[in-house]
Amino acid sequence: MELKEVTYEHIVELSEEANALFEAQDFDGAIKKFKEALEIIPKPKFTWEASAWILTSIGDVYFYLNDYSKAKNYFYDAFNCPGGLNNPYLLLRLGQVLFETHDEEKAKEYLLRAYLLKAGEIFKEEDPKYLKLILAII
Template structure:
């Protein structure tokens, strides 16, 4: 796989660090703007770069935390199409949670099960217990 130009890599990394700081402080709007800038720096085809996985994953995560479940769903689905996205337990978890919040229960159950299979109970530890409870209504996981 090709490597990003060092300058672009450094810029994307810096925007990601700043975005994480903003997200951690609850400034989701600014965080999304920073990750959006990072996304724009990726050369085409954007989804071919490893950085695309974490940039879209961060956009999806922040959108979810901000209550924009449709934007979270779209970004997280995109992240799964990037290098090492498919099978990433966190990405599947957040996508499943967004789908659940959107009322797409069958798709949510599929994604939440993928997260469970890759990360076990621990992947659910820091999130609302309703997601694991929902999964238990769809699968025998105990």
């Protein structure tokens, strides 16, 4: 489904504001703006592709704050939205939070999927410990 253009533009605007706050290291402000954008999406929220990238963005902020439990919840929610299932970045982040919360078997599954979708390129900027986890199975 596609959002109304005016709704989509407002969501993009709020997301850009949230990204600017994130870059300025105002993490609470970024989360607040992303959640504001999420509120604009019609219900049921999990049927919209825009929900996937907003939820991923919220999870990403929590990931950078090392709040892996909250990040994991947002990443799982994003995973269940259209476009979430095969999003390499989301798969990477989900694998990373699973690794950080000591669920290495599930982490391997998501990290491997991210690796296969992006031919390993997605790991270039990441801590090598994540790639090391799946090296034996690739």
